[in-house]
Amino acid sequence: MISLASRRVHYNTLSFRLTRAAHPSRSSPFSSSASAMRSLTAADLNPSVANVHYAVRGELAIKAEEHREKLAAGHKHLPFDKVISSNIGNPQQKGLDQPPLTFPRQVAALLEYPPLVDLVRGKWPQDVIDRAKELQEEIGSIGAYSHSKGVPLIRKSVAKFIQERDGYPSDPENIFLTTGASAGVSLILNVLITPNVTGVLIPIPQYPLYTATLAQFSGVPLPYHLSESDDWSTSLDEIRAALRKAEAHGSHVVPRALVVINPGNPTGAILDKRTMEDVVRLCEEHSLVLLADEVYQANLHRPDTHPFHSFKQVVRDLRSPVPLFSFHSISKGVFGECGRRGGYFECTNIPDDVRAVLYKMASVSLCPPLSGQVGVDCLVRPPKPGQPSYELYARETDAIHAALRHRTRLSAARLNALPGVSCVDSPGALYLYPKIELPQKAVEEAARQGKAPDALYALELLDATGICVVPGSGFGQKDGESHYRLTCLCPGVEEYVGKLESFHLKFLEKYGGL
Amino acid sequence: MISLASRRVHYNTLSFRLTRAAHPSRSSPFSSSASAMRSLTAADLNPSVANVHYAVRGELAIKAEEHREKLAAGHKHLPFDKVISSNIGNPQQKGLDQPPLTFPRQVAALLEYPPLVDLVRGKWPQDVIDRAKELQEEIGSIGAYSHSKGVPLIRKSVAKFIQERDGYPSDPENIFLTTGASAGVSLILNVLITPNVTGVLIPIPQYPLYTATLAQFSGVPLPYHLSESDDWSTSLDEIRAALRKAEAHGSHVVPRALVVINPGNPTGAILDKRTMEDVVRLCEEHSLVLLADEVYQANLHRPDTHPFHSFKQVVRDLRSPVPLFSFHSISKGVFGECGRRGGYFECTNIPDDVRAVLYKMASVSLCPPLSGQVGVDCLVRPPKPGQPSYELYARETDAIHAALRHRTRLSAARLNALPGVSCVDSPGALYLYPKIELPQKAVEEAARQGKAPDALYALELLDATGICVVPGSGFGQKDGESHYRLTCLCPGVEEYVGKLESFHLKFLEKYGGL
Structure with missing residues (x-):
């Protein structure tokens, strides 16, 4: 409990300085009541938010933005002529420019301005016009709030997609x-977490959304390590160890949920079916809710040897009662439509009263953006063979898959050839997560600067090459290790990896690692 | 603190019943570990969410949806042939069909599918094509994540709009x-609220977003009553009384923020400048952060006598150091683009470290939908006189303003003529909030059904007419009073009000109030 008395004192001592700071250029007096006012300071805020960290858009990304602004303003002293944002899986961003798929964009344009149909009839494929008409009739206007769970027709389409993918029924509700x-x-997470009580098992390394959201809602992260030496596989022993650790604390923490990211972020690893079954059994044993983050399910580089299976399918195969939430998105895959903000989750084995609570909470934010919902419709109902848009759709998506596969393989191979670097060749997702052995002098320099060693490495990489990656310390790793995550979205992969290579060698030279 | 032992017992006793309930049609045995599993139940969830209520999409809206589905399925036994959703300010929804403005929609269509420009050149106004090109060059693709605070160019446009509106500088940062x-x-609210400590002053009646969000983040609502007898004006005495009440409790609650909705929701009232100055002074006195919900700032029915002033302007006029967050949206006004999910807030007198925390938290959810951001650009940079799109834009917006004004005035006058009804004739926003005197027998019947009296009234109104409103108990009112909120968005206002009138008279007759 925060002491009220100490807060008041705190406000008063800070008041004058901050009141002035907020108006540095103002010399006139405030009213008498204003001069007694305590100002808002970061120290007054919800203490939970202080624990929120989100490295993907952290120090590195902010510095990259500064470099970009300098370049745009004509600065010539930087040793690069462009900033390459490899810190975030954002395929369509400037400089990466993965072209959006034509089918969903033509559908979206028609929904934005329905009279457009008169201009494009006969010029755009008929299946585009038909889809837009069908959605238009269901939705009315995309400027209207939809049902808080999303447009019913689109939820039906999602359920059909899941059913066809898994071979088990899916209910739009x-x-x-x-x-x-x-x-x-x-x-x-907001709904599951009782603050400071609910423990949530999260993989390490993990996408920092999980640690950030747990911090926001005062959930207790229970980290389990993925096995880098086994291609970042998910180890049941590690999960059990994390559970034992939570219990051993004799603490008030109740492990309540397990997060699996499959394909992995930042690892790109894909779980095999046997491991998934073990995970589900373990959730049964320990009464855990399973959160399956499956947003990279379409990013498969070697689908023959590393196919994707959904947890929904495994739970149904096992006839398991494990409560499961499965997440998908239009931001990744071949769509890459991050800016539309579209996605969905499916509830499996979730009782009606819990679903009603989720609906109530969803309704407070009214509805997801219709632009994202329409994107979801196109994601789960893409053009089929024989339809007029199919050929172009297939060509566009094949090209994206092939480029990702090529860049991932080439980058992994070249990174692995560098001294002090080892990199699992990801079979999925959009990332590589190389491990880097940093010279002792670099570790010391980082300590001197108050930074993690891989943060120093990433900052020097950015300053030398304009390439922005995220240090492993933002995703989590074992003590003493260093990694970074790079996206495999950058065109011109040869030149890009060349920059990584020459920087790495210079870094080792600078800090005496060669 | 929740007792762990009691939670465990609770899980075990419920386990068998719920495991079965989740699979009613399944007779095969689960694995041994599964049968011992405790299922997820609503009782396991974050206790804060149980306190979240959002009447705008509550029982009434769900029942309206059921009626709508029955009508669509061909049911003939209902005493109406369409459901009219007057529960939510959603101008473009089906049945209301306020047409979207042409300019923002043409711009949006071009951003969705940039090659479209070749088809529309010479056919669409040049300012549409220019705007789309400008945004396209800044954004790249609307399928890309933007800066977490929003596209820089659009933030600059917002700052310029605010500066022109208020006569004071606004910084895009x-x-x-x-x-x-x-x-x-x-x-x-998430950032300001220390759970169970931070008190937030909210008007009663209020838009239930505030009570819902306070409940979600365990903030303490400190209600202050608006003065219905004085056209729903904001009374400083009421705010002071609410502050005294919070202090008198001798409690741990620290009043930290004050919410003002101007123009009001559900009241439609507009604060005069003198009252706004008093509110700002009071915030100074009590070191309160001011949250100014100004999303209806363009919905003014009598702008000569009831103009809108922003709190930003008043704070600057007074040279006040009060920390202020001002909210605006593309969902209301004449845009009515609810489905795009676009809006903004401006920080005034907010120190850099607090703004940095807001940026960090915003970055966890990546960015607002680009479709909404582009909508904001068009909201703050509409076509100007002399530009090719202006004439149509002016015609479209004039028609919307005129229709709202007409419906509001006519509805208020007709409602006021009914026995037991008094209704402030709103000068702004999209709503009326009539007070209804309900017969004692109706009050008793409601108690028998475990409902608020106005919820009974609203349910019977829905069942009799297909009109869905929100009972006053969802917004808050004085003990023993009854109200409902209706939107003034429905076309065919004569027929619509006619239904309200005849229902009201029948209701009084049924419960012996005539």
């Missing part, structure tokens, strides 16, 4: 469309 | 674009 997968994860 | 105003309110 179990589908919630969301403002990107992140909003779904946030909603579920 | 103080602007955060949001997923509708709701997401901004949620972000601010």
Whole structure:
């Protein structure tokens, strides 16, 4: 409990300085009541938010933005002529420029301005016009709020997609469309977490959405390590160890949920079916809710040897009662439509009263953006063979898959050839997560600067090459290790990896690692 | 603190029943570990969410949806042939069909599918094509994540709009674009609220977003009553009384923020400048952060006598150091683009470290939907006189203003003529909030059904007419009073009000009030 008396004192001592700071250029006096006012300071805020960290858009990204602004303003002293944002899986961003798929964009344009149909009839494929008409009739206007769980027709389409993918029924009532997968994860964690009581098992390394959202809602992260030496596989022993550790504390923490990211972020690893079954059994044993983050399910580089299976399918195969939330998104895959903020989650084995609570909470934010919902419709109902848009759709998506596969393999191979670097060749997702052995002098320099060693490495990489990656310390790793995550979205992969290579060698030289 | 032992017992006793309930049609045995599993139940959830209520999409809206489905399925036994959703300010929804403005929709269509420009050149106004090109060059693709605070160019446009509106500078760095105003309110309250400590003054009646979000983040609502007898004006005495009440409790609650909705929701009242100055002074006196919900600032029915002033302007006029967050949205006004989920807030007198925390929290949800951001750009940079789109834009917006004004005035006058009804004729926003005197027998019947009297009235109104309103108990009112909120968005206002009238008379007759 925060002492009220100490807060008051705190406000008063800070008041004058901050009142002035907020108006540095103002010399006139405030009213008498104003001069006694205590100002708002970061120290007054919800203490939970101080614990929120989100490295993907942290120090590195902010510095990259500064470099970008300098370049745009004509500065010539930087040793690069462009900033490459490899810190975030954002395929369509400037400089990466993965072209959006034509089918969903033509559908979206027609929904934005329905009279457009008169201009494009005969010029755009008929299946585009038909889809837009069908959605238009269901939705009315995309400027209207929809049902808080999303447009019913689109939820039906999602259920059909899941059913065809898994071979098990899916009920549209179990589908919630969301403002990107992140909003779904946030909603579920908010609802599941009793502050300072509920423990949530999260993989390490993990996408920092999970640690950030747990901090926001005062959930207790229970980290389990993935096995880098085994291609970042998920180890049941590690999960059990994390559970034992939570119990051993003799603490008030109740492990309540397990997060699996499959394909992995930042690892790109894909779980095999046997491991998934073990995970589900373990959730049964320990009465855990399973959160399956499956947003990279379409990013498969070697689908023959590393196929994707959904947890929904495994739970049904096992006839398991494990409560499961499965997340998907239009931001990744071949769509890459991050800016639309579209996604969904499916509830499996979730009782009606819990679903009603989720609906109530979803309704407070009214509805996900219709632009994202329409994107979800196109994601789960893409053009089929024989339809007029199919050929172009297939060509566009094949090209994206092939480029990702090529860049991932080439980057992994070249990174692995560097001294002090080892990199699992990801079979999925959009990332590589190389481990880097940093010279002792670099570790000392980082300590001197108050930074993690891989943060020093990433900052020097950015300053030398304009390439922005995220240090492993933002995703979590074992003590004493260093990693970074790079996206495999950058065109010109040869030149890009060349920059990584020459920087790495210079870094080792500078700090005496060669 | 929740007792762990009691939780465990609770899980075990419920386990068998709920495991079966989740699989009613399944007779095969689960694995041994599964049968011992405790299922997820609503009782396990974050206790804060149980306190969240959001009447706008509550029992009434769910029942309206059921009626709508029955009508669509061909049911003939209902005493109406359409459901009219007057429960939510959603101008473009089916049945209301306020047409979207042409300019923002043409711009949006071009951003969705940039090659479209070749088809529309010479056919669409040049200012549409220019705007789309300008935004396209800044954004790249609307399928890309933007800056977490929103596209820099659009934030600059917002700052310029504010500067022109108020006559005081606005800094784009103080602007955060949001997923509708709701997401901004949620972000601010999340950051300001220390659970169970922070008190937030909210008007009664209020838009239930505030009570819902306070419940979600365990903030303490400190209600202050608006003065219905004085056209729903904001009374400083009432705010002071609420502050005294919070202090008198001798409690741990620290009043930290004051919410003002101007123009009001559900009241439609507009604060005069003198009252706004008094509110700002009071915030100074009590070191309160001011949250100004100004999403209806363009919905003014009598702007000569009831103009809108922003709190930003008043704070600057007074040279006040009061920390202020001001919210605006594309969902209301004449845009009515609810489905895009676009809005913004401006920070005034907010120190850099607090703004940095807001940025960090915004970055966890990546960015607001680009579709909403582009909508914000068009809201703050509409076509100007002399530009090719202006004439149509002016015609479209004039028609919307005129229709709202007409419906509001006519509805208020007709409602006021009914026995037992008094209704302030709103000068702004989209709503009326009539007070209804309900017969004693109706009050008793409601008690028998475990409902608020106005909830009984609203349910019977829905069942009799298909009109869905929100009972006053969802917004808050004085003990023993009854109200309901209706939107003034429905076309065919004569027929619509006729239904309200005849229902009201029948209701009084049924319960012996005539």
